[in-house]
Amino acid sequence: MTTTLMSYDDAIAAFDPAMGLEVHVELNTATKMFCGCPTEFGAEPNTQTCPTCLGLPGSLPVVNRKAVESAIRIGLALNCEIAAWCRFARKNYFYPDMPKNFQTSQYDEPIAFDGFLDVEVEGETFRVEIERAHMEEDTGKSLHVGGSTGRIQGADYSLVDYNRAGIPLIEIVTRPITGMGAKAPAVARAYVATLRDLLLGLGVSDVRMEQGSMRCDVNLSLAPSGSDKLGTRTETKNVNSLRSVERAARYEVSRQATLLSAGESILQETRHWHEDTGVTTSGREKSDADDYRYFPEPDLVPMAPPTEWVEELRAALPEPLRVQRARLQAVWGFTDLEMRDVVASDAVGLIEQTVTAGSSAQAARKWWVSELTRRANEDGIELAELPITPQQVARIQALVDEGSINDKLARQVFDGVLAGEGEPDGVVAARGLAVVSDDAALGEAVDRAIAANPDVAEKIRDGKVAAAGALIGAVMAQMRGQADAGRVRELILEKLAP
Amino acid sequence: MPEISRDEVRHLADLARIELDDAELDHLAPQLSVILESIASIAGVAAADIPPTSHALPLTNVYRDDVVVPCLTAEQALSGAPASEQQRFSVPRILGDEQ
C-alpha cells in the first residue's frame, strides 16, 4: 500500500469511527492464576514454573482466590454485574508459548458484565459501556533468534520462557463506542488512561504498559458519515502505551478511510502496531478457521461468589475516580481549566505524589504540566516515562523555595536529572548552579556595578529606588544568573542609602 | 447426522495439528463415519429444559490462597525439552503472528 493516506481531518469529514477496546491487565497477585508459582517480573528464565504452568502431563489447576477477588473488585469498580455462577472454559488453539495448547479462560460466562466507565475528553464526558471483564491466564514469552529485527518474522528459531505463563489476566472488553467523531483517538486514550488510574486505585495491578502488565487491542471500523451501519472492523493488537493507543486509532481511521474512498473494502483482520514507524500492518486474516472449540474446563469447578462476599468487596472499594478528582481539585485549589490540563497531561497521580513529597500543589502542577509535559512530548514518550520521580521534582521545588536556586536554574537542574546526572542536589553541586548569597562575594559585585554605573547609583541615592533594577541586572550578569536577586537588592539599597 | 467426508477429516486433523497422509485418511475417514453414525442417536434425546452436566459432582468455589509454593528448578523444568538454549525451550521458527 504505497498510496498516500488521506489526512485525518478529511477522513473524519467523510466517515464516523466506531471503536471497541480490549484491555488485558496482569494482576499483581503474589502467585499465578492456577498454581503457586511467583509472578515477579524479570526473574531468570524458567525459574518460576511448576508442572501446572508448564502444562506437564497430569498436572491440574487450582484457582487463586485473590485473583477472583481482584476480578470482582474490578467488575464492581466498572459498575458491572457480578455473575452469580460462572465457569472457566478452554480456548483451544496451538501456539508454542502456550504450554497446554489451550488457554484457560472464560467464554460465555464472564465473572463481570454489563458495566460502564465515564471518560472525559476536552470537557466532554463519554460513557464507555463495558461488555464484560473475565479472567484468564497469560502465555509464556518468546525470544526470536536470527533474522534481522528480533521479530518473529524471519527468525530462525525461538526460545521460550514460561515464567509469565499462567499469570492472572483480566480482559476488559467494551461494547462498540460510537458518536465520538474526530475525538475517537482521544477517547481511546482517555479510556485506557482512566482505566489504568482506576486499576491503580484498586491496587490490583502494576498497570505498567511498558512492562506489558497492561496491553490494549484497538478494534476500529468506519461507517460513512450519517450512516448507522457498522463497517468491517480491524483489530490492532498489543498497542502498549497511551500515546500509541491514540496514534494507532488515528492511523486506522486514515488508513480505512483511504481504502473506502478508493472503493476498496476493509479486510476483517488482525493488525500490528509499529511504534517506530507509526503504522499498522496486516497480521493474520480472521476466518472461520479460528475455531477455538470452547468448552467448560472440567478440571475446575464452577464459581458462585456468595453475595456477602461481593457486598463486602463493594463496600471496601476506593472512592470513584470522578469523586477523587473533584476532591483533589478542591484540596489543590486548581481552576477547572487547570484541572482539565492536569488530567489531559495524565499528571494527577504524579502531582499527588509530588505534593506528598512536600511540594505545593501549584508548584507541582507548574513543573509537571508545563515544563515536563513539553519535554515528554518532545521526546515522544509518556509523562510518567520521563526519568524523573515525583520526589525529585519536589526536591527541586524545595531548593527553589529555600532560595538555593531560582526557576531559571531549576530548569537546568531538570536537564541534569533527566540526563541521568543524579539527584537534584548532586546536579546543583556538579553543575555549580547554586545561587550565590554570600555577602562578601555579592558585595564585591555590587561595588563593581556601582562603580561602573555612577549615574544610576546617584538616582538611587536620590531615592529613586526603582532604578535598582538596572544595577541588579548588572550584578546578575557578572554572576551568570547565579545570584540571590533579593539579597543583591538589599545590598544595593544598603550601600546607596540616602 | 451427515457422513463425515474425507475433506472434513483432513480439516479436523489440521485443526488438531496431525499430519495425515492419504493412506491414513483412507483408513480413518470411513471408521469415523461409522462411529459418528452410531452416536447420531443422541441428537434430540434430551429436552431443551434438561440442564447439561459438565461436572460429575456439584462442587463450587474451590480456591487456594495466594501463597507462593516452591517451583521446579530451571533444570527440572527443561529436563524433558527436546532442545534448549539460554535456559529456555528451543522451538522451531514460529509461523504466523505474535499472540
Added chain:
Amino acid sequence: MTLLKKSAAEFAAMLAAGDVTSVELTQACLDRIAAVDGAVHSFLYVDAEGALAQAAASDARRAAGTPASELDGVPIAVKDVLATQGLPTTCGSKILEGWIPPYDATVVARLKAAGLPILGKTNMDEFAMGSSTEHSAYGPTHNPWDLDRIPGGSGGGSAAAVAAFEAPLAIGTDTGGSIRQPGAVTGTVGLKPTYGGISRYGLVAMANSLDQVGPVTRTVLDSALLHEVIGGHDPLDSTSIDQPLPALVAAARDGASGDLSGLRVGVIAELRGEGYQAGVQQRFDEAVALLVGAGAEVVEVSCPSFAHALAAYYLIMPSEASSNLARFDAMRYGLRVVPDGDPSAEDVMRATRDAGFGDEVKRRIILGTYALSSGYYDAYYGQAQKVRTLISQDFAAAFDLADVLVSPTAPTTAFRIGEKLDDPLAMYLNDVATIPANLAGIPGISIPAGLAPEDGLPVGFQVLAPALADDRLYRVGAALEALLEKQWGAPLLSQAPELTPAVEPVETSGGAA
C-alpha cells in the same frame, strides 16, 4: 510361588509379625516378573533397584516399630498413566517415550509415604484409550488365563500383573471401565471410586470429568486397604471431595461375614439380555441368587437413558481428550519429529503428532475436535452433557428403590487378541455396562463371579452405589466374594492355568499355606 498367592492383607500381617521381610517379598515379585512377564507383558518398566531400596527402608521402619501404614512394605505396580518422579512415564504412547516426570502424582506420593515399594509401571492402551491393551505402542499385554486373549483395557497391565501374581496390588484408572472391565476378564477385583474420591493430580488425563484412579487387587479387603491409603481430599485437585472417606476397610471386614439382611439390590434391566454372553449372564444370575440367600432383597430397576450412555460417552470423552492431548506438541517434552527442509514449529507439531500417536488416539482426537467445533457443539457435546443429566436422574430414581445396583461388568469374557482391533465400534461395546457410572460420577466395583461355562474364562460382577457411598461396594463385594469362595473352596485365581516360570522364586520360611 505359594508365597506370592497370598493377599496383600496377609502380607501385611506377615510383615507385622516378622514372618517375611519387605525385601524378600519385593524380590519374590521381581523374580516372578522376570519369570513370566516375557509372556504376559504387564510391565513397561520395572524398577528393581528402587523397589528394593524402598523395601529395605520399609524393613528398617518395621524393625524400629514405626511402620508408615498397615501396608508398609507390600509392593505395588502403578499404571503408566500416573506421573512418577524419576521413573519413565509413557502412557503407552510413543509420543512420551523417555519422558521422566519431575514430580509425583498425589497417589504415587501417598504410596511412597505409606511405604509401598513401587515395582514398576504397567502397560496400558495408549493414553488409556481402549478396552484391550492392544492399543499400547509397546505391544499388547496377554491375559494370564489365556495368553492369546486380551486382559481388558485400558488397564490390562495392572490387572494382568495382579492376576499373574507379579504384584499383590496395583493402581489403575477408570474413565469408562478401564479398572472394572480388566478386573472382570482377568478374575480380579477392580474399583472405581466416587468421582473426586481419589486425587487425579498427576494422572495424565484422558477425559478429566470421567477419569478416576482406583485400586486393582485380588481381594475386596485388599482393595479397601489400598483405597484408604490413596484416597481422600487433595488440595491440588479442584474436583477432589473435601470430606473424609467412609470407613472402607471396616465395611469390607463387615461384609465378609456374608450377611446382607435388609440390603436392597437393584438389577438394572437395561444391562442384560441381548449382547450379553450366555455364560456371563448365567454367572451373574447365580451371584444375584447368592445375594438373596444372604438376606438381600432384589428388585428390578429401569434406567432407560442408559441406551444413550455409550453415545454420550463417545462424545464427551473424545472432546475432553482432544483438548488434553493438544499439549503433546514436541515443544517442551516428549518426542520431536523434524521433517525435512526448513520446518516451522507447526510442521514439527504435525509430523510429531502423526508419528507419535496411534490410530485409536488419532480417531478420538479427530472425533473430539469435530464434536467441539462451533457448528456441532450444541448438537453433540451439548446434547451429550444433557444425556449425562438424564443418566444421573435414572441413577437417582434407581437408588430410591435400591441401596446398590448390580449388572455384569462386561458383556463378554476376554476376546482374542486382534479380534476387534480394527473394529472400533465392537471394541467400544465392551464398556456398555461400566460407562454409566463414569458419566454419573458414582462408584463401582467388579468382583470375580466365576468362569463362563462355554469358554472357562472369568466373568465379572459389577456393583454400583450412590456417590460417596463407596463403603457399600466393599460390604456387598466382600459378602459376595466370601459366598462365592465358599462354593469354589478357594479364590477364583487358583483355577487359572499355571504360567510356567523359567525360575522358581525363593520360598521363605513360614510362607507355606
